[in-house]
Amino acid sequence: MKTPTCANCHNQWSWKMTWKKIFTFKQAITCPFCGEKQYITKSARQKLTLLPIVIPFMNVPFLPFGVSGFYLAMMYVVCLVGIAIGMPALYELSNEEESLW
Numbered sequence: 145m146k147t148p149t150c151a152n153c154h155n156q157w158s159w160k161m162t163w164k165k166i167f168t169f170k171q172a173i174t175c176p177f178c179g180e181k182q183y184i185t186k187s188a189r190q191k192l193t194l195l196p197i198v199i200p201f202m203n204v205p206f207l208p209f210g211v212s213g214f215y216l217a218m219m220y221v222v223c224l225v226g227i228a229i230g231m232p233a234l235y236e237l238s239n240e241e242e243s244l245w
């Protein structure tokens with residue numbers, strides 16, 4: 145799986161480390177290799193923000209078929225787990241902090 149690369153020292157961050165860093169929800173993430181502060185790029189942040197908004201709509205095509213709420217809830221959980229696993233792959237790092245939008 146693709147994982148982010150430090151924009152300063154170009155070392156690749158491991159999936160596990162990136163994942164842990166994401167959930168500290170800090171603006172600046174310190175690179176474990178060079179100790180420099182790294183920021184999430186604007187485009188990566190937009191992708192990460194959009195994901196939770198998109199998930200509920202993934203259930204919509206199944207609604208006319210009378211799929212039970214239980215299965216919809218299960219699908220929702222599967223999607224969330226998939227996103228949690230895929231999140232580090234969406235991460236892109238920058239040396240500069242970009243404005244939010």
Ligand SMILES: [Zn+2]
Nearest residue numbers: 150153175178
């Ligand atoms: Zn680095």
